[in-house]
Amino acid sequence: MADAAGVSKTAVSFAFNNPDRLRADTATRIRDVAEQLGYRPNPVARMLTAGRTLTIGILTPQALSVVFTNPFFGEFSEGVARAAEQEGYGLHFISPRAGSLAGSLARATVDGIVAIGLNGEHPEVEQIRSGGVPMVVVDNRDMIEQPGIVVDDEGGAYAAAAYLLGEGHRSFMVIAMEPPQAGAPLDPNGVMGRRLAGYRRALGAHDLQIPDQALLMGPASIDGGIRAFRRGWERGDRPTAVLAMSDAMAIGAMHAARDLGLRVPGDLSVVGFDDIDLARYTDPPLTTVHQPIREKGERAARLLLRLIADGTGPFEREQLETHLVVRGSTGPVPPRRQVVPST
Amino acid sequence: MADAAGVSKTAVSFAFNNPDRLRADTATRIRDVAEQLGYRPNPVARMLTAGRTLTIGILTPQALSVVFTNPFFGEFSEGVARAAEQEGYGLHFISPRAGSLAGSLARATVDGIVAIGLNGEHPEVEQIRSGGVPMVVVDNRDMIEQPGIVVDDEGGAYAAAAYLLGEGHRSFMVIAMEPPQAGAPLDPNGVMGRRLAGYRRALGAHDLQIPDQALLMGPASIDGGIRAFRRGWERGDRPTAVLAMSDAMAIGAMHAARDLGLRVPGDLSVVGFDDIDLARYTDPPLTTVHQPIREKGERAARLLLRLIADGTGPFEREQLETHLVVRGSTGPVPPRRQVVPST
DNA sequence: TTGTAAGCGTTATCAG
DNA sequence: CTGATAACGCTTACAA
Numbered sequence A, B: 001m002a003d004a005a006g007v008s009k010t011a012v013s014f015a016f017n018n019p020d021r022l023r024a025d026t027a028t029r030i031r032d033v034a035e036q037l038g039y040r041p042n043p044v045a046r047m048l049t050a051g052r053t054l055t056i057g058i059l060t061p062q063a064l065s066v067v068f069t070n071p072f073f074g075e076f077s078e079g080v081a082r083a084a085e086q087e088g089y090g091l092h093f094i095s096p097r098a099g100s101l102a103g104s105l106a107r108a109t110v111d112g113i114v115a116i117g118l119n120g121e122h123p124e125v126e127q128i129r130s131g132g133v134p135m136v137v138v139d140n141r142d143m144i145e146q147p148g149i150v151v152d153d154e155g156g157a158y159a160a161a162a163y164l165l166g167e168g169h170r171s172f173m174v175i176a177m178e179p180p181q182a183g184a185p186l187d188p189n190g191v192m193g194r195r196l197a198g199y200r201r202a203l204g205a206h207d208l209q210i211p212d213q214a215l216l217m218g219p220a221s222i223d224g225g226i227r228a229f230r231r232g233w234e235r236g237d238r239p240t241a242v243l244a245m246s247d248a249m250a251i252g253a254m255h256a257a258r259d260l261g262l263r264v265p266g267d268l269s270v271v272g273f274d275d276i277d278l279a280r281y282t283d284p285p286l287t288t289v290h291q292p293i294r295e296k297g298e299r300a301a302r303l304l305l306r307l308i309a310d311g312t313g314p315f316e317r318e319q320l321e322t323h324l325v326v327r328g329s330t331g332p333v334p335p336r337r338q339v340v341p342s343t
Numbered sequence C: 001t002t003g004t005a006a007g008c009g010t011t012a013t014c015a016g
Numbered sequence D: 001c002t003g004a005t006a007a008c009g010c011t012t013a014c015a016a
Helices: A009-017 A024-037 A043-050 A071-086 A101-107 A123-131 A153-166 A191-204 A222-234 A247-259 A277-281 A293-309 B009-017 B024-037 B043-050 B071-086 B101-107 B123-131 B153-166 B191-204 B222-234 B247-259 B277-281 B293-309
Strands: A055-059 A090-094 A112-116 A135-138 A148-151 A172-177 A216-218 A241-244 A269-274 A287-290 A317-320 A323-325 B055-059 B090-094 B112-116 B135-138 B148-151 B172-177 B216-218 B241-244 B269-274 B287-290 B317-320 B323-325
Touching: A009 A024, A043 B043, A043 B101, A055 A071, A055 A293, A071 A090, A071 A247, A071 A277, A071 A293, A071 B071, A090 A101, A101 A123, A101 B043, A112 A293, A123 A135, A135 A293, A148 A293, A153 A191, A153 A241, A153 A269, A153 A287, A153 A323, A172 A191, A172 A222, A172 A247, A216 A222, A222 A247, A222 B277, A241 A247, A247 A269, A247 A277, A247 B277, A277 B222, A277 B247, A277 B277, A293 A317, B009 B024, B055 B071, B055 B293, B071 B090, B071 B247, B071 B277, B071 B293, B090 B101, B101 B123, B112 B293, B123 B135, B135 B293, B148 B293, B153 B191, B153 B241, B153 B269, B153 B287, B153 B323, B172 B191, B172 B222, B172 B247, B216 B222, B222 B247, B241 B247, B247 B269, B247 B277, B293 B317
Parallel strands: A055 A090, A055 A112, A112 A135, A135 A148, A148 A317, A172 A216, A172 A241, A241 A269, A269 A287, B055 B090, B055 B112, B112 B135, B135 B148, B148 B317, B172 B216, B172 B241, B241 B269, B269 B287
Antiparallel strands: A090 B090, A287 A323, B287 B323
């Protein structure tokens, strides 16, 4: 404590927060002594009395070391950061510590939470809610009583599949990101479930199916895409088109296909999902479903900030649009793989 | 306080931290009541008594919303996160709040800091140091008394330029990331300064120069690269090769060049720096200087964690290697631009 | 097995 | 303008 400088703690406190309420020289003297002693007000104690942390948390059910592997996440965080910084808030990432989300949740010193990637009714989260920490969920339609931001996954996926069908494709490989806990049942309300529903709706019009077991799953990364495609290939899948639920995986799939001697889009069309920054610069440029990634993060953060400010603010659930962006990774079905109409 | 459950705070505390020291039923009863009341131990108060936050901070002198724009940063964070998570630490990002790094530093509740992007002797950071918060600096050779991780930027840059010279190039455009405060003097010890030194050493052998004013600067993003290249073009630069100090900018430069009708690598060779994941998937695949991005983050975090554990641990400064990866964005100088030896 | 009481380092209130 | 003193919500000796 710096009242070794001859003053009380009150004075020290004022010197840092309310210098005006001190005589000018007293204030500076205190700060000088503080600097000399290497003293700075303990931020934790500050938080305790202030009752707020000026920090918002981004919650993910997967380890950061895996989630940062997907460029999508960086762009999303960028959006959240923009809003947070503008309001003077810091950013804290909350991910499972030693496998337990609940554990890290319990230690998270944040004023509110933006949760992404939560599928279903995550039990550990119930705790947060009842604890009264404001939270907005993104991409989650299960926690319906929770404010959130959502995207038209189903519509985007439908557009992607419909487009490929229009190009004559009839044989598809579907690549999906695996849920946090491998082997978990597919949540129809989850991102994956909704995208799948979109694909199915389009294919259904042509009496084509996508059995659950046909899905190839892996981590949402380039490498995950490579491995998923190879697994499909090895079990005998010979699609003319790939529907990937993430751009990172789509890029991996393109690469794996090329390594196997396929031309993209000559022999194989690939469409992704997300439209990350790099999608337009890949070889070939990736056809994909655009979603406003940064805006999603920013809207989520702004909604949260409002919730924090208003105490228990307005319930809101915003939906953002998606649309297909056709670039170079897709084309008509190769002639010899064409399905001859049975007329 | 949940001793509305008929017990003292001690009991409540035990119920959460030392259940063994309570009769089994007491413990569960307390937790039940807590759950019912939506009570959870206040993490800030916990931190205060514990004297530690179980959190490490990643410090950047630039806004997160800009720094996340570069995929490099996501990969770096991934490395840091891997180490942090493994040791049960959370991750907090510290960036200027309302323009002031010092301000957000003062409020950051972390046990230690990994600082990246700090050039020169950042004054606000002095405060941290004397405050006794452990810190490891990455990519900084100015704060020599600070433990840190560093990369052979000069050697990597040299290799890149030497390779292009070997391909016959004699006319270069150099694209650099701009410093946090635009217009700041070039720090020869900074990342940019060292890479530039490497380029210059190679070009010097051919009596070629890179005047400071010739540098094209911009934010380290794809868009920054696009604009930098255009600016160069508009002022009349007609290089046969581009040396970009970041992959993101290199990708932007390739794109801008194509928009101007140049073929890459036919008319223009481009080499980047970093070797981000996506570098190998761009069109054409990017020739670039590889640095172990994730490892850099992970090593930095591990070093920090050791510092935190040992109190004032071992001073260490690790240097990681770089090397040129030749892919498709570079090739021989176009014939008609060839410089005829004056023999 | 459980409770009492003393800190942890601030800020805020209210006298002096 | 400055200084006691009481919170803030927890953990942890130490006692009971």
